[in-house]
Amino acid sequence: MDVKTYMQQVGRQAREASRATARASTAAKNTALLAMAQAIRERRDELLAANAADVADARNNGLDAAMIDRLTLTEKSVEAMAQGLEQVAALPDPIGEITDMKRRPSGIQVGKMRVPLGVVGIIYEARPNVTADAAALCLKSGNAAILRGGKESLRANQAIAACVRAGLKAAGLPETAVQVIETTDRAAVGHLVAMPEYVDVIVPRGGKGLIERISKEARVPVIKHLDGNxxxxxxxxxxxxxxxxxxxxxxxxxxxxxxxxxxxxxxxxxxxxxxxxxxxxxxxxxxxxxxxxxxxxxxxxxxxxxxxxxxxxxxxxxxxxxxxxxxxxxxxxxxxxxxxxxxxxxxxxxxxxxxxxxxxxxxxxxxxxxxxxADGFEYGLGAEIGISTDKFHARGPVGLEGLTSQKWIVLGDGEVRS
Amino acid sequence: MDVKTYMQQVGRQAREASRATARASTAAKNTALLAMAQAIRERRDELLAANAADVADARNNGLDAAMIDRLTLTEKSVEAMAQGLEQVAALPDPIGEITDMKRRPSGIQVGKMRVPLGVVGIIYEARPNVTADAAALCLKSGNAAILRGGKESLRANQAIAACVRAGLKAAGLPETAVQVIETTDRAAVGHLVAMPEYVDVIVPRGGKGLIERISKEARVPVIKHLDGNxxxxxxxxxxxxxxxxxxxxxxxxxxxxxxxxxxxxxxxxxxxxxxxxxxxxxxxxxxxxxxxxxxxxxxxxxxxxxxxxxxxxxxxxxxxxxxxxxxxxxxxxxxxxxxxxxxxxxxxxxxxxxxxxxxxxxxxxxxxxxxxxADGFEYGLGAEIGISTDKFHARGPVGLEGLTSQKWIVLGDGEVRS
Incomplete structure (x- = not known):
C-alpha cells in the first residue's frame, strides 16, 4: 500500500471511530484510560526493550545527547506515563457540558453544548511519552486521534500503541480511536495535514522548524506554538x-x-x-x-x-x-x-x-x-495540549477545552418562527 | 501600483489601524457608528446616484433579475442601512470582558479577557448594504476591516466607504480602520486571503462557489458557511x-x-x-x-x-x-x-x-x-456575521463574539513560581 492510500485509510478509520468517541460515556473513557495505564505497567519490560532498540539505533545514527535523553525511557518514566493516564482519567469530562441557556421571546431556550472537534492529528518528535499523553488527552475530550511521532521512537511508540489499543478494547471502544502511524515515510505528515475530510485539527508539538513547516502545508486548522519572547x-x-x-x-x-x-x-x-x-x-x-x-x-x-x-x-x-x-x-x-x-x-x-x-x-x-x-497546570487546566501563540480558537495554555468546540442547542415545545 | 503591492499596503494599514481599534473605548466606537449613520442619511442622494450608475451597468451587462434586486438601493434600504449601524452601536461591547477569574494555590488570580482578532477580511457579493453592516460589526468588535464587495457594486461601495471614513474621523479613529478595496481585479481576493501577516480571519459571505474557492486558497482561518441541508x-x-x-x-x-x-x-x-x-x-x-x-x-x-x-x-x-x-x-x-x-x-x-x-x-x-x-437574531446575538458550518472557533450563528478571542490574564501580588 502506498503512503497516501495508507494515510487515507487511517483517516477514514479515525473519522468512523470519532463518532464512537464523541458519544462515549465518561465511564467508558475513564475505563479505557485506566486500562491503558495497567497495560503499560504490565508490559513495562516489553516497552523498555523496544525503546532500548530505538536508542541503540539512534546512537549508531549519531543523534545528539539531548535528543537521546528525550528518547530514552526508564522504569521511572514508564511509571510516570501510567500515572499521567490516571491523572487524565481523574479530570472532569468536558464533553456534554451545557452552558448559557437563555429563554428567548419566541419561547425557545437557547444555549451551548460542548462537543469534541472530531479527529485530532498530533505530530511530535522522538519522545515516546507524548504518545500516551496525547492519546489520553484526545480520548478524554471525545476525539479520535492520529499520532505521528519522531521516526527514532518508532518501536517504543508501537509498543505504547498496543497498550492504548488494549485499553480501548477493554472499554468497548474502537481500537481505531487512537492510531499511531506505522510508517516513517516523511510524506505521511504531508498527507495527514491535508485531509480536511478526515482530520479536524493538527497539533504539532516540537521545534519551531517542524511547526513552521506544518503551518505552511496544512489544509486544516493548526493549534500552533511558535516562540516565546x-x-x-x-x-x-x-x-x-x-x-x-x-x-x-x-x-x-x-x-x-x-x-x-x-x-x-x-x-x-x-x-x-x-x-x-x-x-x-x-x-x-x-x-x-x-x-x-x-x-x-x-x-x-x-x-x-x-x-x-x-x-x-x-x-x-x-x-x-x-x-x-x-x-x-x-x-x-x-x-x-x-x-x-x-x-x-x-x-x-x-x-x-x-x-x-x-x-x-x-x-x-x-x-x-x-x-x-504561563502554564496549563499553573492555570488550573489539569492538562496541557500546548501553548498557543495564535489568536483564533485558543490562545495561551490550551487544556482539554482546546480540543473541543461548542454547538448551539435549542429546547422548544413546538415553537415555530413567525 | 500593481494589485499585490496595493493589497499589501491595504494590509499594512489595516494591521496598524487594528491597534487603535483594539484599544478604542466603547464610546469612541459608538460615536463612529452613529456618525456613519448620520453621514449615510445626509449623503443619501449621492449614494442612490452612485448605485443607479452601478445598476445601469449591471443591466447592460445582462445581470439576472435576482442579482439586480440585491444590488439595488432605495430610499428605504439606505435608511435601513443607517438604522443597522445604530443597532450595532446599541449592542453591548464584547471587548474587555473579564471572565472566569479564579485564585490558584500559588496565590495568582487567573482568568480571561475578551479581545479582538485583529484584522478581518470580508468578501461578499454585489450587495452594497453589506458594506455598512460588515464595517459596523468589525469596528464594534474592535477589529480593523478590509472589505471586498462584488465588482458590480463598486460605485455604491465607495460612496458608503466615504461615509464610514467620515464616521471614523468624527470619532478620532484612523480612517484606515475600515478599508474598501478599490480595484475590481479578481487577483485582489487571492492576495487578501494569503496575507497572514496582515489578516487574521476571512469571512466570505456569498454563494457556495465563492466560499469553496476562498477556503481552498486561504492561508488564514476562514469562518465559512457552506450549505444548509x-x-x-x-x-x-x-x-x-x-x-x-x-x-x-x-x-x-x-x-x-x-x-x-x-x-x-x-x-x-x-x-x-x-x-x-x-x-x-x-x-x-x-x-x-x-x-x-x-x-x-x-x-x-x-x-x-x-x-x-x-x-x-x-x-x-x-x-x-x-x-x-x-x-x-x-x-x-x-x-x-x-x-x-x-x-x-x-x-x-x-x-x-x-x-x-x-x-x-x-x-x-x-x-x-x-x-x-437557527439565526443570530433569534438566538439573541443582536447581530450576525454569518452561520458557520465549521467546528473550529465558532459553530452555527456567529455574532460579534465570533470576531473576538480570549487572552489569559493573571493578577498577582509579586508571586513567583517555585
Missing part, C-alpha cells in the same frame, strides 16, 4: 522588591522554557535607581545583558543590543534590556517585538496595570506575577 | 400536532434560506399514521416529495429519492423523506448526509431528545422547535 516591564510605579523577585524568577528559574523572560523593559523615571540593581542580580545568575544605549550608560557590563535582540528568544543566559519612557512605550515595544506569548508588568499603579492588561496583545498578560506561571 | 426527525414518541407545525414552518415558511428543512425523517412505528398527513400538508404548500421505498408505499405522490437527494440543499419546493427504524438510525443518517447546519427532533421522549441533542454533530441541534430559529 516574553517581557518583564518594570513600571515607574513598580515596587522594587517585587520587580527584583519577578524578574529573577521569570528569567533565571529555568532558562530553556518558552515562558522564560527574554527581554526587560524599565521605565525611565526609575531606570537610574533600578537598572543597576536588577542587572547586578541577573549577573549573579550568570545572565549576560544586551542593552540599549541608555542601559549601557547605567550598566557598564552590558553589550550593545541590535535590532535582532529585541526579537530574540534566547533560551539561554542572555537578556535584552531597554529603557522606555512609560507604559505606553512599553506596550508599543511589546506589541512590535514580542511573540505574543506572555508579558508581565510590575507596577503599583492601577491605571497602568489596567492599560497593560488590555492593550498588550499576547496569549497571557500579567500584573505583578512571574512569566513562568 | 437541515433535517426534521419525527420520532416515534412525537406529538403529532407539534410535528405538523414544526415541519410546516421548517420547510415552508421560506423556501430559500439556509435554515429551511430539506429532509424529513420519520420513525417507522409512526410512519403509517403520520407520513400521509405530513406529506399531504407539504403537498398543500406545493412541496414535491422525493421518498425512500417505504415512503412511496405510504405516499403515492412521492417520486423515488436517489442517493444525491439525501445530500441535497434544494432551496426549493422539494423535500426528501425517509422512514428510519428509530432515533439511532435518524442520528446515523443525519451525521452521514447533513451539512452540519441545523437539525431538529420532534419527540416527547426525554431519552431520545437527550440522545439526539448530544449525538447529532451539527452547529444547531434542536428539540421540538423549527429549524428556522
Amino acid at each position: 516574553c517581557h518583564v516591564y518594570v513600571d515607574d510605579a513598580a515596587d522594587a522588591g517585587k520587580a527584583l523577585r519577578i524578574l529573577e524568577n521569570s528569567k533565571t528559574q529555568r532558562l530553556g522554557t518558552c515562558n522564560t523572560a527574554e527581554s526587560l523593559l524599565i521605565a525611565r523615571p526609575v531606570a537610574v535607581s533600578l537598572a543597576p540593581t536588577l542587572c547586578a542580580m541577573l549577573g549573579r545568575h550568570g545572565v549576560a545583558i544586551r542593552g540599549c544605549e541608555e542601559t549601557r550608560k547605567l550598566v557598564p557590563q552590558a553589550i550593545a543590543a541590535t535590532e535582532e535582540d529585541w526579537y530574540a528568544e534566547y533560551l539561554a543566559a542572555i537578556i535584552s534590556v531597554k529603557i522606555v519612557a512609560d507604559v505606553g512605550e512599553a506596550i508599543e515595544h511589546i506589541n512590535t517585538y514580542s511573540s505574543q506569548h506572555t508579558d508581565t508588568i510590575v507596577t503599583e499603579n492601577y491605571t497602568n496595570a489596567m492599560r497593560f492588561l488590555r492593550e498588550v496583545d499576547s496569549g497571557s498578560v500579567m500584573v505583578n506575577a512571574s512569566t513562568r506561571f | 437541515c433535517h426534521v426527525y419525527v420520532d416515534d414518541a412525537a406529538d403529532a400536532g407539534k410535528a405538523l407545525r414544526i415541519l410546516e414552518n421548517s420547510k415552508t415558511q421560506r423556501l430559500g434560506t439556509c435554515n429551511t428543512a430539506e429532509s424529513l425523517l420519520i420513525a417507522r412505528p409512526v410512519a403509517v399514521s403520520l407520513a400521509p398527513t405530513l406529506c399531504a400538508m407539504l403537498g398543500r404548500h406545493g412541496v414535491a416529495i422525493r421518498g425512500c421505498e417505504e415512503t412511496r408505499k405510504l405516499v403515492p405522490q412521492a417520486i423515488a429519492a436517489t442517493e444525491e437527494d439525501w445530500y441535497a440543499e434544494y432551496l426549493a419546493a422539494i423535500i426528501s423523506v425517509k422512514i428510519v427504524a428509530d432515533v439511532g438510525e435518524a442520528i446515523e443518517h443525519i451525521n452521514t448526509y447533513s451539512s452540519q447546519h441545523t437539525d431538529t427532533i420532534v419527540t416527547e421522549n426525554y431519552t431520545n431528545a437527550m440522545r439526539f441533542l448530544r449525538e447529532v454533530d451539527s452547529g444547531s441541534v434542536m428539540v421540538n422547535a423549527s429549524t428556522r430559529f
Whole structure:
C-alpha cells in the first residue's frame, strides 16, 4: 500500500471511530484510560526493550545527547506515563457540558453544548511519552486521534500503541480511536495535514522548524506554538522588591522554557535607581545583558543590543534590556517585538496595570506575577495540549477545552418562527 | 501600483489601524457608528446616484433579475442601512470582558479577557448594504476591516466607504480602520486571503462557489458557511400536532434560506399514521416529495429519492423523506448526509431528545422547535456575521463574539513560581 492510500485509510478509520468517541460515556473513557495505564505497567519490560532498540539505533545514527535523553525511557518514566493516564482519567469530562441557556421571546431556550472537534492529528518528535499523553488527552475530550511521532521512537511508540489499543478494547471502544502511524515515510505528515475530510485539527508539538513547516502545508486548522519572547516591564510605579523577585524568577528559574523572560523593559523615571540593581542580580545568575544605549550608560557590563535582540528568544543566559519612557512605550515595544506569548508588568499603579492588561496583545498578560506561571497546570487546566501563540480558537495554555468546540442547542415545545 | 503591492499596503494599514481599534473605548466606537449613520442619511442622494450608475451597468451587462434586486438601493434600504449601524452601536461591547477569574494555590488570580482578532477580511457579493453592516460589526468588535464587495457594486461601495471614513474621523479613529478595496481585479481576493501577516480571519459571505474557492486558497482561518441541508426527525414518541407545525414552518415558511428543512425523517412505528398527513400538508404548500421505498408505499405522490437527494440543499419546493427504524438510525443518517447546519427532533421522549441533542454533530441541534430559529437574531446575538458550518472557533450563528478571542490574564501580588 502506498503512503497516501495508507494515510487515507487511517483517516477514514479515525473519522468512523470519532463518532464512537464523541458519544462515549465518561465511564467508558475513564475505563479505557485506566486500562491503558495497567497495560503499560504490565508490559513495562516489553516497552523498555523496544525503546532500548530505538536508542541503540539512534546512537549508531549519531543523534545528539539531548535528543537521546528525550528518547530514552526508564522504569521511572514508564511509571510516570501510567500515572499521567490516571491523572487524565481523574479530570472532569468536558464533553456534554451545557452552558448559557437563555429563554428567548419566541419561547425557545437557547444555549451551548460542548462537543469534541472530531479527529485530532498530533505530530511530535522522538519522545515516546507524548504518545500516551496525547492519546489520553484526545480520548478524554471525545476525539479520535492520529499520532505521528519522531521516526527514532518508532518501536517504543508501537509498543505504547498496543497498550492504548488494549485499553480501548477493554472499554468497548474502537481500537481505531487512537492510531499511531506505522510508517516513517516523511510524506505521511504531508498527507495527514491535508485531509480536511478526515482530520479536524493538527497539533504539532516540537521545534519551531517542524511547526513552521506544518503551518505552511496544512489544509486544516493548526493549534500552533511558535516562540516565546516574553517581557518583564518594570513600571515607574513598580515596587522594587517585587520587580527584583519577578524578574529573577521569570528569567533565571529555568532558562530553556518558552515562558522564560527574554527581554526587560524599565521605565525611565526609575531606570537610574533600578537598572543597576536588577542587572547586578541577573549577573549573579550568570545572565549576560544586551542593552540599549541608555542601559549601557547605567550598566557598564552590558553589550550593545541590535535590532535582532529585541526579537530574540534566547533560551539561554542572555537578556535584552531597554529603557522606555512609560507604559505606553512599553506596550508599543511589546506589541512590535514580542511573540505574543506572555508579558508581565510590575507596577503599583492601577491605571497602568489596567492599560497593560488590555492593550498588550499576547496569549497571557500579567500584573505583578512571574512569566513562568504561563502554564496549563499553573492555570488550573489539569492538562496541557500546548501553548498557543495564535489568536483564533485558543490562545495561551490550551487544556482539554482546546480540543473541543461548542454547538448551539435549542429546547422548544413546538415553537415555530413567525 | 500593481494589485499585490496595493493589497499589501491595504494590509499594512489595516494591521496598524487594528491597534487603535483594539484599544478604542466603547464610546469612541459608538460615536463612529452613529456618525456613519448620520453621514449615510445626509449623503443619501449621492449614494442612490452612485448605485443607479452601478445598476445601469449591471443591466447592460445582462445581470439576472435576482442579482439586480440585491444590488439595488432605495430610499428605504439606505435608511435601513443607517438604522443597522445604530443597532450595532446599541449592542453591548464584547471587548474587555473579564471572565472566569479564579485564585490558584500559588496565590495568582487567573482568568480571561475578551479581545479582538485583529484584522478581518470580508468578501461578499454585489450587495452594497453589506458594506455598512460588515464595517459596523468589525469596528464594534474592535477589529480593523478590509472589505471586498462584488465588482458590480463598486460605485455604491465607495460612496458608503466615504461615509464610514467620515464616521471614523468624527470619532478620532484612523480612517484606515475600515478599508474598501478599490480595484475590481479578481487577483485582489487571492492576495487578501494569503496575507497572514496582515489578516487574521476571512469571512466570505456569498454563494457556495465563492466560499469553496476562498477556503481552498486561504492561508488564514476562514469562518465559512457552506450549505444548509437541515433535517426534521419525527420520532416515534412525537406529538403529532407539534410535528405538523414544526415541519410546516421548517420547510415552508421560506423556501430559500439556509435554515429551511430539506429532509424529513420519520420513525417507522409512526410512519403509517403520520407520513400521509405530513406529506399531504407539504403537498398543500406545493412541496414535491422525493421518498425512500417505504415512503412511496405510504405516499403515492412521492417520486423515488436517489442517493444525491439525501445530500441535497434544494432551496426549493422539494423535500426528501425517509422512514428510519428509530432515533439511532435518524442520528446515523443525519451525521452521514447533513451539512452540519441545523437539525431538529420532534419527540416527547426525554431519552431520545437527550440522545439526539448530544449525538447529532451539527452547529444547531434542536428539540421540538423549527429549524428556522437557527439565526443570530433569534438566538439573541443582536447581530450576525454569518452561520458557520465549521467546528473550529465558532459553530452555527456567529455574532460579534465570533470576531473576538480570549487572552489569559493573571493578577498577582509579586508571586513567583517555585
